[in-house]
Amino acid sequence: MTGTENSLLIAAMILPWVAMIALQASGRWSKSAGPGRVLWLVPAAITGVFGWLVVKGAGTSLSSVPLFSWVASQGIGFSFQVDGLSLFFGLVVSGMGTLIFVYTAGYFEGKTEEFRKFYTYLLFFLAAMLGTVFSGNLLMLYIWWEMTGLASFFLIGYLHNNKEAREGARMALITTITTGMCLLAGVLLIGLTAGTFEIAELMAMAPEFTDSTPWKIGFILILIGAFGKSAQFPFHYWLPNAMAAPTPVSAYLHSATMVKLGVFLVARIFPIFRPLDAWEPILMTIGFGTFALGATLALLSHKLKAILAFSTVSQLGFLVGFYGISPSGGAHWDLLHIVNHVFYKGALFMVVGIIDHSTGIKDIRKLGGLRKHLPLLFWVATLSTASMAGVIGTTGFLSKEYMLKEKLDYLSDGVFLNALPITLVIIGSVIKMAFSLRFILHIFFGETSKEATAHFHKPSFLIQFPPLLLTVFTMAGGLLPGVTGLVLKAFTTPGLHAPEAPKLKIWHGLTSPAFLISMSILAVGTILYLMLERTRWRWEGIPIWLRADAAFTKGIDNLPAFGGWITRLLGVEHPKFHAPVILAVGLLWVGLPLIGQWSHLSLPAFDGDSLFIAALAAILLVCAGMCILFAPSWRAQVILMGTIGFLVTFYFVLYRAPDLALTQILVEAATLILLLVIILRFPQLQHRPCKLSALTKSVNAVIALGIGVLMTVLTLVLTSTRAARPLGDDYLAASLPKAKGSNAVNTILVDFRGFDTLLEIGVLVIATLGIIGLLLRRKEGSRHAG
Amino acid sequence: MLGSDSFILRRSATMISLIVQIFAVYLFFRGHNLPGGGFIAGVASGIGMLLLILSHGREMVPLILPFDPLRLCGWGLLLATLSGVVGLVVSGAFLTHYHYKDDDFPFLGSIYLGTPLIFDLGVFLVVVGVVLKISLVLLDALQRHQSVEMTAFSLPRGEGDEPLERPESPESNSAS
Numbered sequence: 002m003t004g005t006e007n008s009l010l011i012a013a014m015i016l017p018w019v020a021m022i023a024l025q026a027s028g029r030w031s032k033s034a035g036p037g038r039v040l041w042l043v044p045a046a047i048t049g050v051f052g053w054l055v056v057k058g059a060g061t062s063l064s065s066v067p068l069f070s071w072v073a074s075q076g077i078g079f080s081f082q083v084d085g086l087s088l089f090f091g092l093v094v095s096g097m098g099t100l101i102f103v104y105t106a107g108y109f110e111g112k113t114e115e116f117r118k119f120y121t122y123l124l125f126f127l128a129a130m131l132g133t134v135f136s137g138n139l140l141m142l143y144i145w146w147e148m149t150g151l152a153s154f155f156l157i158g159y160l161h162n163n164k165e166a167r168e169g170a171r172m173a174l175i176t177t178i179t180t181g182m183c184l185l186a187g188v189l190l191i192g193l194t195a196g197t198f199e200i201a202e203l204m205a206m207a208p209e210f211t212d213s214t215p216w217k218i219g220f221i222l223i224l225i226g227a228f229g230k231s232a233q234f235p236f237h238y239w240l241p242n243a244m245a246a247p248t249p250v251s252a253y254l255h256s257a258t259m260v261k262l263g264v265f266l267v268a269r270i271f272p273i274f275r276p277l278d279a280w281e282p283i284l285m286t287i288g289f290g291t292f293a294l295g296a297t298l299a300l301l302s303h304k305l306k307a308i309l310a311f312s313t314v315s316q317l318g319f320l321v322g323f324y325g326i327s328p329s330g331g332a333h334w335d336l337l338h339i340v341n342h343v344f345y346k347g348a349l350f351m352v353v354g355i356i357d358h359s360t361g362i363k364d365i366r367k368l369g370g371l372r373k374h375l376p377l378l379f380w381v382a383t384l385s386t387a388s389m390a391g392v393i394g395t396t397g398f399l400s401k402e403y404m405l406k407e408k409l410d411y412l413s414d415g416v417f418l419n420a421l422p423i424t425l426v427i428i429g430s431v432i433k434m435a436f437s438l439r440f441i442l443h444i445f446f447g448e449t450s451k452e453a454t455a456h457f458h459k460p461s462f463l464i465q466f467p468p469l470l471l472t473v474f475t476m477a478g479g480l481l482p483g484v485t486g487l488v489l490k491a492f493t494t495p496g497l498h499a500p501e502a503p504k505l506k507i508w509h510g511l512t513s514p515a516f517l518i519s520m521s522i523l524a525v526g527t528i529l530y531l532m533l534e535r536t537r538w539r540w541e542g543i544p545i546w547l548r549a550d551a552a553f554t555k556g557i558d559n560l561p562a563f564g565g566w567i568t569r570l571l572g573v574e575h576p577k578f579h580a581p582v583i584l585a586v587g588l589l590w591v592g593l594p595l596i597g598q599w600s601h602l603s604l605p606a607f608d609g610d611s612l613f614i615a616a617l618a619a620i621l622l623v624c625a626g627m628c629i630l631f632a633p634s635w636r637a638q639v640i641l642m643g644t645i646g647f648l649v650t651f652y653f654v655l656y657r658a659p660d661l662a663l664t665q666i667l668v669e670a671a672t673l674i675l676l677l678v679i680i681l682r683f684p685q686l687q688h689r690p691c692k693l694s695a696l697t698k699s700v701n702a703v704i705a706l707g708i709g710v711l712m713t714v715l716t717l718v719l720t721s722t723r724a725a726r727p728l729g730d731d732y733l734a735a736s737l738p739k740a741k742g743s744n745a746v747n748t749i750l751v752d753f754r755g756f757d758t759l760l761e762i763g764v765l766v767i768a769t770l771g772i773i774g775l776l777l778r779r780k781e782g783s784r785h786a787g
Numbered sequence: 788m789l790g791s792d793s794f795i796l797r798r799s800a801t802m803i804s805l806i807v808q809i810f811a812v813y814l815f816f817r818g819h820n821l822p823g824g825g826f827i828a829g830v831a832s833g834i835g836m837l838l839l840i841l842s843h844g845r846e847m848v849p850l851i852l853p854f855d856p857l858r859l860c861g862w863g864l865l866l867a868t869l870s871g872v873v874g875l876v877v878s879g880a881f882l883t884h885y886h887y888k889d890d891d892f893p894f895l896g897s898i899y900l901g902t903p904l905i906f907d908l909g910v911f912l913v914v915v916g917v918v919l920k921i922s923l924v925l926l927d928a929l930q931r932h933q934s935v936e937m938t939a940f941s942l943p944r945g946e947g948d949e950p951l952e953r954p955e956s957p958e959s960n961s962a963s
Contacts, residue, residue: 071881659822663814667830671918674834678841679925741886741901742819750824751903751910755882758906759867762913766860769917773857776928 006054007066010081013050013095014135016043017128021121031117037106040120044098044127051091060085060492065137065201082137082200085492089336090134090265093343094258098127100467101253104351107464108249108358119159123253126152130258134265139188139198142269146184146230149259150177156250157243166245172553176239180229184266187222190215200269204496207273220274223266224283231263231317234291237298238550240314244306248354251306256313256346261339264320268335272496275329288322289425291315296432300533301543303366305353305444308436309346312389315429316342323404326411326422331499334403336489341400344478345388348471349440352382355460355468356444360453365439366538370449374457377465379445381472388475390437390526391430391519396478398519399485399505401430405515406503427522434526435533482506577693581704588707595714618651635681643673660746800842807835815911825907829914836915837922845926856923859916867909870902882906 070078132145158170295315388397486505572578653662740748818824874883886901
């Protein structure tokens with residue numbers, strides 16, 4: 002790639018961030034209809050850049066664009082990898098993004114105050130997606146990957162007054178983040194085994210590691226991450242629940258782009274891990290299993306979006322399985338299957354959104370006869386559904402034809418297990434045909450339902466335009482296979498795609514086995530539909546034993562109970578139960594090895610003056626400590642503790658640590674105020690705890706004495722064995738010349754170990770958030786209150 | 788709620804708090820060369836505000852800090868991170884600091900500025916925010932326990948005595 006191309010690519014990646022900041026900074030304009038009219042230009046411009054790169058031929062070669070290294074010592078750096086796969090996904094993300102941005106303007110028509118927030122999330126998502134697909138470094142890919150999950154969380158929970166939306170968002174976040182953790186672990190294992198995180202380098206080194214166990218474990222972990230994101234079995238439950246999001250989100254994130262990241266990752270690691278033996282069986286069973294399962298669940302659902310969501314799960318399963326059985330030489334026409342799904346599923350989601358928009362109904366059982374009311378939409382939906390079912394003339398037909406061919410070739414390899422893909426694909430496709438028929442016939446035909454027409458208002462052309470355009474693509478792709486093939490050829494990725502692919506054409510002859518199977522799938526699917534029609538679709542929904550999401554919710558709900566059980570089991574509710582145990586264990590563990598080492602002890606040296614002060618402070622400290630034991634009330638004890646804290650300051654001054662002394666005084670003051678004025682006034686602390694028995698008291702006394710002795714000994718041991726060259730000297734010497742400050746304590750804090758400080762203040766904030774959660778969530782009259 | 792009946796406490800708390808704030812600023816700026824710095828200054832400033840809140844009551848909070856203290860934490864983290872990004876952009880290493888020193892600056896004599904100061908400002912803001920937020924959350928939780936006696940630490944006085952003066956509204960307090 003040339004310099005211009007590089008800078009254009011980088012500009013395209015930065016553009017969404019710039020647009021996001023501009024949107025936030027634009028004040029009142031962002032709450033008018035303005036953003037809806039203008040913002041689609043952002044993804045459109047990005048689409049233009051990627052399209053230009055493809056025209057320039059960047060899709061058929063692999064080029065790395067290292068930007069800058071972030072943590073050079075660990076091999077973490079910003080680098081882009083530009084090849085067919087990343088450009089293809091980049092185009093899908095930005096192209097689909099353009100349509101969704103237009104659609105959103107129509108979807109939120111009249112509710113312009115939503116624009117600012119919604120478009121900000123969408124832009125954030127766009128930026129994160131582009132980062133993920135162009136990442137050239139596995140660790141960077143992981144970071145972008147999780148950012149897309151975060152964007153998805155915000156967008157699913159966008160209607161946060163809705164309980165379903167909140168729970169769906171939580172479920173999606175927990176599932177994708179947990180599996181994302183597996184991905185991170187896998188990436189780290191792979192990176193540490195190979196010594197690099199750069200994908201291009203890993204591709205070159207892959208053959209060396211096919212026998213290494215960490216390599217294999219890393220592969221499995223990465224796959225778990227991909228399966229979680231792409232809602233593969235057993236993580237398929239989160240995607241339908243994510244449908245509580247506004248429809249533009251469902252169409253964009255949860256069918257066209259984000260959920261395809263799992264498929265993208267599988268394709269990305271294809272050149273690296275295809276040689277492993279485990280590749281084929283795992284991807285094949287999980288992928289095609291999900292394909293059949295998703296189709297079945299879609300047939301059983303009644304909610305429009307649930308039908309589409311499960312059919313998405315099913316299609317994603319197919320894509321994963323497809324990569325599973327692709328020969329190690331490279332896959333054929335995988336991008337055809339992906340682009341096909343993007344076209345028809347995106348259009349169908351938008352159609353469902355428009356139906357919801359104009360009728361307010363989300364359940365297929367309540368709809369019917371909309372053909373006359375929504376003529377344009379009817380054609381859009383019919384053609385897109387035809388593509389979903391694989392009717393001849395659509396991109397879906399091409400896709401199905403070639404997937405059957407692929408499966409049949411695979412069958413002829415002769416092993417028994419090889420019949421699995423074709424069987425599952427045929428079963429799944431039959432079911433798909435059945436629910437596709439239901440989708441069209443029950444929405445647009447039959448008697449007009451009164452509910453649907455009661456609040457009917459006509460959708461604007463603006464909102465119908467994006468699905469129309471997608472349908473045009475669907476038909477063009479299907480009717481002009483030569484052009485489709487030519488376009489997809491421009492994305493041939495080295496390592497992933499076979500250099501020579503069979504030519505795309507519609508007609509393979511009446512007797513070609515793929516065509517015959519394809520036609521019988523359509524016929525059997527129609528028969529299945531007619532059979533189900535006789536049951537009048539009377540079931541309530543998906544049976545409970547098939548609903549993994551119900552089990553998930555139950556598990557989450559029971560988590561606090563489990564935590565409470567552990568808490569009671571370990572007795573951590575009150576220090577009087579666990580403190581003696583911890584201290585006694587510590588005493589034995591640390592104290593026992595010290596026995597017999599008496600000869601190493603020595604007293605630290607004091608000069609005359611400081612000895613007097615030190616002794617005085619020590620006597621005061623001991624007195625205060627003794628007083629705590631006999632103080633009558635909480636308050637007196639707390640004040641005495643504070644006294645000890647202040648007295649310790651003496652020693653800091655003595656050893657010339659003014660910073661420590663200052664900090665100690667201030668922190669002690671803050672703690673005292675908090676304890677005395679606020680915490681001790683809680684009613685739980687007003688009464689004294691119950692009396693301990695004499696036996697417990699004496700055991701506690703022995704432990705306390707032991708700890709006291711141990712700490713004394715430890716102090717003596719540690720001060721007598723000082724390092725020959727203490728680290729502090731280096732810092733003292735370097736403080737002024739390197740950090741331009743004469744206070745070494747501070748230069749260590751802000752400069753030498755600034756990263757520690759940064760993370761520490763982060764921890765402070767996190768701890769505060771935890772305290773807020775603990776104290777403010779408690780309801781009146783709960784078990785602990787009062 | 789909270790807020791003391793004692794006139795003397797309230798007036799002196801206002802004074803002391805002001806002095807503590809000035810001291811905190813002083814601590815903050817001397818940090819790089821003498822004992823002090825963002826953390827200590829943050830704790831000091833937090834204590835100062837806490838004193839005001841405890842003596843004048845919870846209603847005082849919107850007057851001294853018209854937004855959620857948690858925002859301070861957010862801005863602090865952002866500032867500290869941004870001060871590190873400067874190094875990332877200029878030299879490629881995160882948290883590399885840069886300094887500017889001018890011994891002949893008009894009016895002030897000599898000034899010294901650098902990214903460590905911004906970093907320290909971030910630490911300062913986070914600490915102030917954390918101290919205040921935790922205290923306020925505790926106060927709010929306390930408020931919900933209605934059974935707490937409200938005058939636990941007012942001046943001792945005889946049974947049935949009238950307080951020396953009625954508690955005033957926080958606005959009139961802050962005017963003094």
